[in-house]
Amino acid sequence: MNDAPPISVLADEAAYAEAVQLAVDASAAYYADGTSTLDDDAYDRLVRGIAAYELEHPDQVLATSPTGKVAGGAVVGDVPHLVPMLSLDNVFGADQLAEWAASLERRLGHPVTAWSVEPKLDGLAISARYRHGRLVQLVTRGDGTAGEDVSHAIGTVVGLPARLAEPVTVELRGEVMMTTAQFEQACAKRQAHDGTTFANPRSAAAGTLRAQDRPYVCELTFFGYGALPAPDDTSETATRLRAMPHSQVMAWVAGQGVQTTARTPVAGIVAAALAQVQERVEQIAAVRAELPFGIDGIVIKCDLAEDQAAAGSGSRAPRWAIAYKLPAVEKITKLLAVEWNTGRTGIIAPRAVLEPVRLDGSIVTYATLHNASDIARRGLMLGDSVVVYKAGDVIPRVEAPVVHLRTGDEQPIEIPAVCPSCGDQIDTSQERWRCVRGRACRAIASITYAAGRDQLDIEGLAESRIQQMLDAGLIGDFADLFFLTRDQLLGLERMGEVSSDNLLAAFERAKNQPLSRVFCALGVRGTGRSMSRRIARHFGSMDAIRAADAEAIQQVEGIGAEKAPVVVAELAEIGPLIDKLVAAGVNMTEPGAATAADPGETTGLPLAGMSVVVTGAMSGRLEALSRNEMNELIERAGGTASSSVSAKTSLLVAGEKAGSKRAKAESLGVRIASPEEFADLVAALL
Ligand code: IVH
Numbered sequence: 001m002n003d004a005p006p007i008s009v010l011a012d013e014a015a016y017a018e019a020v021q022l023a024v025d026a027s028a029a030y031y032a033d034g035t036s037t038l039d040d041d042a043y044d045r046l047v048r049g050i051a052a053y054e055l056e057h058p059d060q061v062l063a064t065s066p067t068g069k070v071a072g073g074a075v076v077g078d079v080p081h082l083v084p085m086l087s088l089d090n091v092f093g094a095d096q097l098a099e100w101a102a103s104l105e106r107r108l109g110h111p112v113t114a115w116s117v118e119p120k121l122d123g124l125a126i127s128a129r130y131r132h133g134r135l136v137q138l139v140t141r142g143d144g145t146a147g148e149d150v151s152h153a154i155g156t157v158v159g160l161p162a163r164l165a166e167p168v169t170v171e172l173r174g175e176v177m178m179t180t181a182q183f184e185q186a187c188a189k190r191q192a193h194d195g196t197t198f199a200n201p202r203s204a205a206a207g208t209l210r211a212q213d214r215p216y217v218c219e220l221t222f223f224g225y226g227a228l229p230a231p232d233d234t235s236e237t238a239t240r241l242r243a244m245p246h247s248q249v250m251a252w253v254a255g256q257g258v259q260t261t262a263r264t265p266v267a268g269i270v271a272a273a274l275a276q277v278q279e280r281v282e283q284i285a286a287v288r289a290e291l292p293f294g295i296d297g298i299v300i301k302c303d304l305a306e307d308q309a310a311a312g313s314g315s316r317a318p319r320w321a322i323a324y325k326l327p328a329v330e331k332i333t334k335l336l337a338v339e340w341n342t343g344r345t346g347i348i349a350p351r352a353v354l355e356p357v358r359l360d361g362s363i364v365t366y367a368t369l370h371n372a373s374d375i376a377r378r379g380l381m382l383g384d385s386v387v388v389y390k391a392g393d394v395i396p397r398v399e400a401p402v403v404h405l406r407t408g409d410e411q412p413i414e415i416p417a418v419c420p421s422c423g424d425q426i427d428t429s430q431e432r433w434r435c436v437r438g439r440a441c442r443a444i445a446s447i448t449y450a451a452g453r454d455q456l457d458i459e460g461l462a463e464s465r466i467q468q469m470l471d472a473g474l475i476g477d478f479a480d481l482f483f484l485t486r487d488q489l490l491g492l493e494r495m496g497e498v499s500s501d502n503l504l505a506a507f508e509r510a511k512n513q514p515l516s517r518v519f520c521a522l523g524v525r526g527t528g529r530s531m532s533r534r535i536a537r538h539f540g541s542m543d544a545i546r547a548a549d550a551e552a553i554q555q556v557e558g559i560g561a562e563k564a565p566v567v568v569a570e571l572a573e574i575g576p577l578i579d580k581l582v583a584a585g586v587n588m589t590e591p592g593a594a595t596a597a598d599p600g601e602t603t604g605l606p607l608a609g610m611s612v613v614v615t616g617a618m619s620g621r622l623e624a625l626s627r628n629e630m631n632e633l634i635e636r637a638g639g640t641a642s643s644s645v646s647a648k649t650s651l652l653v654a655g656e657k658a659g660s661k662r663a664k665a666e667s668l669g670v671r672i673a674s675p676e677e678f679a680d681l682v683a684a685l686l
Helices: 013-033 040-056 094-108 180-194 201-210 236-243 246-255 274-290 305-311 372-378 438-451 463-471 478-483 486-490 497-510 515-522 529-539 542-547 563-573 575-583 627-636 660-668 675-681
Strands: 115-121 124-131 134-140 170-177 220-228 269-271 295-302 321-325 330-342 348-359 362-368 385-389 397-401 611-615 640-642 651-654 671-673
Touching: 013 040, 040 330, 094 274, 094 305, 094 321, 115 170, 115 220, 115 274, 115 321, 124 201, 170 201, 170 236, 180 201, 201 220, 220 246, 269 274, 274 295, 295 305, 330 397, 348 372, 348 385, 362 397, 372 397, 438 463, 438 478, 438 515, 478 497, 478 575, 486 497, 515 529, 515 542, 515 575, 529 542, 542 575, 563 575, 611 627, 611 660, 627 640, 651 660, 651 675, 660 671, 671 675
Parallel strands: 611 640, 611 651, 651 671
Antiparallel strands: 115 269, 115 295, 124 134, 124 170, 170 220, 295 321, 330 348, 330 385, 348 362, 385 397
């Protein structure tokens, strides 16, 4: 898939010594509180450069060199680990994985019996010591042989229960991290406390784990990835655990009430062949951007205890496991400038201009900064080194300045006092600033958008022509297009009879576009093409959309509690524009909605537009219904019945003994209803 980051070439002994110092400092900061002067890629590059130099000049190797050491030699803590907490060697891409597997199999003298494939969680390694089922101590990895006691965090880590299901004595190993939601909460708490935020979830987790006397408490999350009995423990559980395949150990850990990745979309799997391993690697990489927590790779392990024992471990890393690194999604670069642009709805948004960096396969030059208060909140300055995040299809964003890299030459960011487009006043009453002229400020942009191919598709209406019409005072918004007369068009420069007639015909055709496209043309904030289609299909007519309150709008898949009132307010604001379109005879209905599963009947039904999945045993009023009858009921109620939970699922009806579907719905944040709640929802149809 991807290649290893290139190495830093070190020219001489002085450059080598400097590189070692840089790596030692970066590593110390990273393991101390998660901050770093280098991003992961830059650190990897540096250490590989150091290793290459040491290979050529073995006589010059410095004792402080980070090569071959766990945590790059950053020594932290004084609690000895009973079994060393090792690191992992890395591979970058399928070829390197195959090479590694081949060399492992040569060492074993036989093919690996089974592989275990799981996500590499991007947090901090932790050892959780349980005595007779009680959580008694939390220790960081430290230098691998001894770590720091962070037992004060007990009780703040989701997924790490105070008591296990059984009174066993065992050490659980796993990763402590912050989910996206926990990170946002932590940033808000810190913001309220001292006006600063954390750079990213990993450093927030690191800082939080070590913080002892913060006046506010931030929640953390634990995912287990291993269980170790004490080396001298001869109990039955200990003996059993030692002999179990890794996959069974993880099932045992989950059975003790400890969180593992089993209930996430990237749950560990067992693969028989390397091709299957690679397939899972690709699946995990594909969903990475949508996960509610950070991963930076995939860990591939020999599943069987026998294979692990036969492979053995080196001083830094085991030989039975490897980390398949995914491309970095975060890098440090320079903030060169901030541009302010007024969008077609009048929103004034800042955009960061960056020193270009390669992130997740593309070169990033611009990144979103959201709004003015966001800039203030993050304390950004021009010339700052900033952490930039980009993964999958997300718009790159600036996360935070790296304050300890400041040189003193940074300058404040200028905040505009007037609209950068028209010079009129700015309405700063909301977080997102807006030109007081609203959509009228950038009429050219909003009309061009409305006339675009994916909206009204008005052929022959170029932006320059729209500008000409605006300048001549013929139009103020796109509804005015439908009232233009032939004479008015002919009066425009460079407009002949044929072009005028063609344009008039294009306007007529545009009037017949389906509601989804008309709605999209309105440019309601927060609704793009697919959302417009969903809204149109859901309501069927513009009248129904306009009559909907926030609660009704929220029934549309993908519209949450935050977006729904915005949509309602926007529709009220553009009411006169919609009235004008109606008066012009523009179509205001969605043909698709009337020809869906149940022609013309779905609108207003309790499950209209919803994708519903049923799992577990039904009870109460639904007890007698077979799965097929349940699905029929869903469709009679206007919904779509589906058998698998995905991000598109609107509702999971979960009865008793609901298993993996419920877990998946929980991890995806899908609404879950009990059979009784569901029966209430569809009571009229029962
Ligand atoms: S196994 C001896 N499994 O990655 C085996 N580690 O770069 C080492 N990590 O120190 C641990 N997810 O903090 C393992 N599924 C996973 C992991 C994982 C994240 C971390 C762990 C380790 C580091 C090595």
